[in-house]
Structures are given as C-alpha cells and as structure tokens.
Amino acid sequence: MKVFSKQEITARLDMELAVQCLEQGFIAFSQGKVQVPPVQAFAFPQANGDCCIKSAHVEGSDTFTVKLSTGFYDNPSKGLPSNDGLMLVASASTGQPLALLQDEGWLTCIRTALAGRIAARLLAPATVKAIGILGTGTQARMQLEQLGAVTPCRSVVVWGRGDAELAAYKAFANGLGYEVRVTRNAEEVARAANLIVCATPSREPLLQREWLQPGTHITAVGADAPGKQELDPALVARADRIIVDSLYQCSQYGEVSHALKAGLIKAQQLAELGALLEGRATGREHDEQITLADLTGVAVQDAQISSCVLASLTAG
Amino acid sequence: MKVFSKQEITARLDMELAVQCLEQGFIAFSQGKVQVPPVQAFAFPQANGDCCIKSAHVEGSDTFTVKLSTGFYDNPSKGLPSNDGLMLVASASTGQPLALLQDEGWLTCIRTALAGRIAARLLAPATVKAIGILGTGTQARMQLEQLGAVTPCRSVVVWGRGDAELAAYKAFANGLGYEVRVTRNAEEVARAANLIVCATPSREPLLQREWLQPGTHITAVGADAPGKQELDPALVARADRIIVDSLYQCSQYGEVSHALKAGLIKAQQLAELGALLEGRATGREHDEQITLADLTGVAVQDAQISSCVLASLTAG
Numbered sequence: 001m002k003v004f005s006k007q008e009i010t011a012r013l014d015m016e017l018a019v020q021c022l023e024q025g026f027i028a029f030s031q032g033k034v035q036v037p038p039v040q041a042f043a044f045p046q047a048n049g050d051c052c053i054k055s056a057h058v059e060g061s062d063t064f065t066v067k068l069s070t071g072f073y074d075n076p077s078k079g080l081p082s083n084d085g086l087m088l089v090a091s092a093s094t095g096q097p098l099a100l101l102q103d104e105g106w107l108t109c110i111r112t113a114l115a116g117r118i119a120a121r122l123l124a125p126a127t128v129k130a131i132g133i134l135g136t137g138t139q140a141r142m143q144l145e146q147l148g149a150v151t152p153c154r155s156v157v158v159w160g161r162g163d164a165e166l167a168a169y170k171a172f173a174n175g176l177g178y179e180v181r182v183t184r185n186a187e188e189v190a191r192a193a194n195l196i197v198c199a200t201p202s203r204e205p206l207l208q209r210e211w212l213q214p215g216t217h218i219t220a221v222g223a224d225a226p227g228k229q230e231l232d233p234a235l236v237a238r239a240d241r242i243i244v245d246s247l248y249q250c251s252q253y254g255e256v257s258h259a260l261k262a263g264l265i266k267a268q269q270l271a272e273l274g275a276l277l278e279g280r281a282t283g284r285e286h287d288e289q290i291t292l293a294d295l296t297g298v299a300v301q302d303a304q305i306s307s308c309v310l311a312s313l314t315a316g
Numbered sequence: 317m318k319v320f321s322k323q324e325i326t327a328r329l330d331m332e333l334a335v336q337c338l339e340q341g342f343i344a345f346s347q348g349k350v351q352v353p354p355v356q357a358f359a360f361p362q363a364n365g366d367c368c369i370k371s372a373h374v375e376g377s378d379t380f381t382v383k384l385s386t387g388f389y390d391n392p393s394k395g396l397p398s399n400d401g402l403m404l405v406a407s408a409s410t411g412q413p414l415a416l417l418q419d420e421g422w423l424t425c426i427r428t429a430l431a432g433r434i435a436a437r438l439l440a441p442a443t444v445k446a447i448g449i450l451g452t453g454t455q456a457r458m459q460l461e462q463l464g465a466v467t468p469c470r471s472v473v474v475w476g477r478g479d480a481e482l483a484a485y486k487a488f489a490n491g492l493g494y495e496v497r498v499t500r501n502a503e504e505v506a507r508a509a510n511l512i513v514c515a516t517p518s519r520e521p522l523l524q525r526e527w528l529q530p531g532t533h534i535t536a537v538g539a540d541a542p543g544k545q546e547l548d549p550a551l552v553a554r555a556d557r558i559i560v561d562s563l564y565q566c567s568q569y570g571e572v573s574h575a576l577k578a579g580l581i582k583a584q585q586l587a588e589l590g591a592l593l594e595g596r597a598t599g600r601e602h603d604e605q606i607t608l609a610d611l612t613g614v615a616v617q618d619a620q621i622s623s624c625v626l627a628s629l630t631a632g
Contacts, residue, residue: 037357055356055369
C-alpha cells in the first residue's frame with residue numbers, strides 16, 4: 001500500500017479534473033449507481049470532538065474509498081488544527097488496500113468547496129453583483145477561491161463573529177484580488193450579495209427570509225450533521241428551486257430538514273444536484289428566482305476525489 | 317502516524333493480554349459503554365467480493381478503531397489470499413490518526429479465535445472427550461490452536477468437504493500434538509465430540525439436532541452476515557443456554573436469527589457474552605446441558621485487540 005502526504009496530494013490534485021470527477025460522481029449517485037453505506041458517527045463529548053466515517057463505491061470503478069474525518073474543537077488550544085482526516089483507497093477487484101491518502105482533511109475541504117462551485121455554476125444569477133460569505137474559516141476561504149472560476153465578480157461581503165477573524169479573512173480575500181467588505185451583521189450580506197455561501201458551524205439561523213433579494217442564489221454547506229442550521233426555515237420555503245446533494249441526507253439533517261419538519265416545504269420540491277447536472281431536474285429559469293443548494297457532503301465525493309488524485313499521484 | 321506490518325503485529329501481540337482486553341471489551345459492550353456505529357457493508361458481485369467496515373470506541377479509552385476487512389473469493393486464482401484487512405487507530409482526545417495496523421486481516425482472525433476460546437472456557441463441559449471442528453480453513457485452525465489453552469483434550473474430529481483440505485488440516489493438527497480423525501460426515505463430529513466449533517462459510521445447516529450428545533458445547537462463528545448458517549434451527553432451540561456476542565447482531569444475522577424468525581426461541585432466552593463474563597447471566601449449570609455460543613464478531617473486539625497490540629508495538 002502506498003502512503004501519500006498532504007504535501008504530495010495538494011501538489012498533484014488537478015482542480016479541473018476534480019470538478020469533472022465530482023460531477024460524474026453526483027450523477028452516478030443520483031442514478032442509484034453508488035454504494036453508500038450508512039455514515040458512521042462518533043461523539044467524544046469529553047474532548048469536544050466528533051468523527052465520521054464515510055465510504056462509497058461508484059459502479060464500474062476500480063476502487064472504493066473509506067474516509068475518516070475528525071473535528072476536535074479544543075485542538076487549537078493544544079496547537080493542533082481542529083480538523084483532521086485521511087482516505088483509504090482499496091481495490092474493488094481484489095479488496096487489497098492500495099493507498100492511504102494522509103490529506104489531514106484537505107480533500108474533504110476541497111471536495112466540499114468544489115461542490116459549492118458546481119452549484120454556483122449551475123444556479124447563480126447571470127450577473128453576480130457581489131459574493132456574500134458567511135463564515136471566516138477554512139471552508140469560507142476555499143469557497144471564495146473556487147467561486148473565482150465561475151463568476152468574474154470580484155466583490156465580496158463577509159460576515160463573521162469576531163473582528164480579528166474578519167480582518168484575517170479580508171487580508172486573504174484581498175490577496176485573491178477581491179474588493180472586501182466585512183460585517184458582523186448578516187443582514188448586510190443578504191442585502192448586498194446575490195451569490196451567498198454559508199460556511200459556518202452554526203446551530204441557529206443566520207439568514208432571515210425578509211432580508212433576501214430577488215434573484216439570489218444561496219449555497220449552504222454548514223449543516224452536515226444533526227443540530228446544525230444556518231438558514232431560517234421560512235427562507236428555505238421562499239426558494240423557487242431547492243437543490244440538495246442527497247435527498248436522504250438533506251432530509252435527515254441538512255438545511256432543508258428543518259423546513260420539512262415544520263411542514264413549510266414538501267419532499268417533492270427537492271431535486272438532487274446529480275439530477276440537475278444530468279438535465280433531469282430544473283434549475284434557475286430566470287434572474288428573479290431565488291435558488292438554494294443544500295450540501296451535506298456525500299461519500300461519493302470522497303470516492304471521486306480520492307480516485308482522481310490517486311490517478312495523478314501514481315501516474316509516473 | 318505509525319505504520320506497522322503484519323510481521324511486526326504477529327510478533328508483538330501478547331495472547332494472554334489480548335484475552336483480558338477482549339473480555340473487558342465484551343463486558344463494556346454489554347454494559348452499553350461502547351460506541352458501535354452501524355457496520356458498513358459493500359458487495360462487489362462482479363469480483364465475488366465483499367467488504368465491511370467496523371468501528372468502535374470503548375468509553376474511557378484513549379483511542380478508537382476503524383477496521384476494514386475484505387473477502388474476495390476469486391483471489392486465490394490470482395495468487396492472492398481471499399481475506400485482507402487493516403485497522404486504523406486514532407486518538408479519542410485529538411482525533412489524530414495514530415497508527416495503521418496493516419495486519420492483512422490477521423487481527424480479525426485472531427480476535428475471532430480468542431472469542432471462541434473465551435466462550436469455551438466459560439461453557440465447555442468439565443471433561444472434553446474430543447474437540448470437534450467443522451471447517452478446514454484459517455479460522456478452523458486458529459480456533460483449535462486457541463482451545464489448547466482451555467482444555468487438556470488433545471483429540472480432534474474434523475469435518476470438511478474435500479480430502480485434500482482434510483489431509484492438510486490433519487497435518488496441521490498433528491503438528492499441534494492432536495490425535496486427529498477426519499470425516500466428510502458431520503454427524504460423526506457431533507457423535508464423537510462434546511466441544512464443537514463451527515467455522516465455515518456455510519449457507520445451510522451442517523449440524524442436526526438429533527445428532528447432538530448431552531453436555532455438548534457448540535461455538536458457531538461462521539454466521540457473520542445475512543444468509544450464512546451452520547446449525548439446524550431446531551438444534552439452536554434444543555440448547556439449554558444460548559450466549560451471543562451481540563444481541564443486536566445475532567438477532568439480525570447470527571445463527572440464532574433463523575431460530576428466532578421460525579419462532580423456535582425467544583429473544584429473552586439470549587444473553588450476551590459480556591453479561592456472562594460479568595456474572596449477570598447464567599452459563600452452564602451441569603454436565604448434561606447443551607450450550608451454544610453464537611459469535612458474529614463485534615467491532616469492540618477490533619478496538620480492544622488493536623489498542624492491545626498497539627501498546628506492545630509502541631512500548632520501547
């Protein structure tokens with residue numbers, strides 16, 4: 001079995017190829033051609049930590065992937081990053097372990113950011129007047145980096161809870177060539193931006209229905225486990241189109257789960273990203289519509305990005 | 317993260333310590349002190365293969381374990397072993413991956429054999445006249461090796477489907493100091509032996525109720541997934557005591573599941589190995605009773621044996 005470090009992985013991932021692999025993965029998933037066993041989740045309350053194990057095999061693929069990802073939120077006080085993780089790739093014809101990708105959680109971050117990019121390409125309004133970002137962490141940064149590939153807009157409004165975090169994010173976004181406005185009032189983001197990404201670990205709604213401008217697209221990536229929530233359920237119900245990465249996962253604990261439970265939306269209103277990519281679902285029809293992409297993170301993304309980067313790593 | 321090979325692992329596992337760790341694990345499991353997320357299972361019908369991912373964390377332990385184990389049954393024709401696997405041990409206080417145990421499935425085999433040893437120590441009749449083994453594969457060998465620690469009996473009757481396999485098993489058991497009788501008729505095993513281990517991948521009953529002698533103990537380890545079965549459900553119903561490694565798993569797909577579905581036994585008749593170890597359940601009361609241990613393999617065994625061997629591997 002080959003072992004690859006984060007340095008090797010980040011150096012070799014071809015981002016454009018990864019986008020294609022992820023799109024193919026979402027399509028296969030929505031066609032029912034992916035084995036996705038139930039997510040294994042651990043809670044470590046004494047250490048303020050959690051862990052999940054996601055595994056997938058795409059029909060026809062030579063490999064399957066098992067991913068471990070951890071979040072231990074007291075780690076920074078110990079000089080360690082909050083998130084860690086790795087992916088294990090094994091042969092689907094012999095079962096032999098082929099590669100251990102010690103990406104330290106980076107592949108999970110990037111496949112999540114790339115899903116946001118795919119959703120924005122499909123659903124953002126024709127003219128993005130400003131990008132809005134909720135959150136100032138790693139994922140909030142990666143999402144902005146990836147949006148640069150799908151819109152020429154270079155204006156961003158960023159919401160965060162702390163001045164230091166906002167100042168650091170501003171420096172980061174300036175470095176990408178963005179004109180940056182920071183705020184501690186989420187309403188400002190909703191009023192100014194029409195392409196918004198929510199990338200926080202929030203457990204309560206940050207964006208309210210009445211703040212939203214016509215034509216806005218929102219991608220929400222924070223709600224990846226029970227208890228998490230970034231959007232007012234009434235805002236979810238206001239969306240003209242709701243796209244989810246997984247009907248099952250999103251109905252269980254995604255952003256749409258709250259609106260479903262409250263009876264504000266019906267399951268039939270939801271369509272999967274794979275179905276949208278394949279043309280079996282309708283996306284944005286005009287520039288006044290509000291669209292929402294609810295992304296909980298599906299194991300097929302891990303299977304696709306790991307096989308994609310492994311092909312690069314082992315090609316000569 | 318440290319990576320250890322099968323050679324290092326087999327050289328360093330302290331078998332007596334492993335038994336203690338497994339017993340503590342079974343007790344913690346039966347006390348509800350183990351996080352055991354649902355097993356992830358893959359099927360690869362084109363390659364005649366399967367894979368399962370079992371994970372566990374024992375309350376209070378510094379680590380948790382994720383195990384991958386595969387069975388690809390056409391591998392021997394490619395010069396590869398049918399079974400492979402590895403265990404990943406991570407910190408329960410920081411989430412960091414600590415060690416990769418590339419045991420190639422050996423730890424799974426040995427923890428299964430040790431569970432058989434624990435069951436035999438608790439449930440075998442006082443005088444074992446002969447050991448009976450159904451199966452001639454790796455697990456059938458390891459079970460016999462481990463039984464040597466809990467009974468002075470050195471007479472074994474072995475059932476298998478092929479003469480070559482039986483001859484090879486005979487040579488193996490002779491090497492351990494056993495007097496060996498081989499047979500292709502399972503009834504001979506039941507008539508001659510009063511400590512029987514079933515270790516086959518059978519999908520139909522091999523042992524019938526009417527063959528069984530009073531006082532016999534049977535440990536069945538083959539039924540570890542839906543569809544597998546080694547015992548006549550009427551034989552299961554005949555047992556005076558039924559001990560299972562996991563009430564949940566055994567009721568789902570263990571040997572007892574068939575008798576439960578047929579209404580021949582009631583769930584209340586079952587007790588867990590951990591409860592027996594702890595003295596909360598009753599085992600054998602006299603030498604005429606028939607006892608049964610149904611072992612499907614629980615992730616807590618993986619967590620315990622991996623932390624046990626890792627302690628040895630990293631101690632100096």
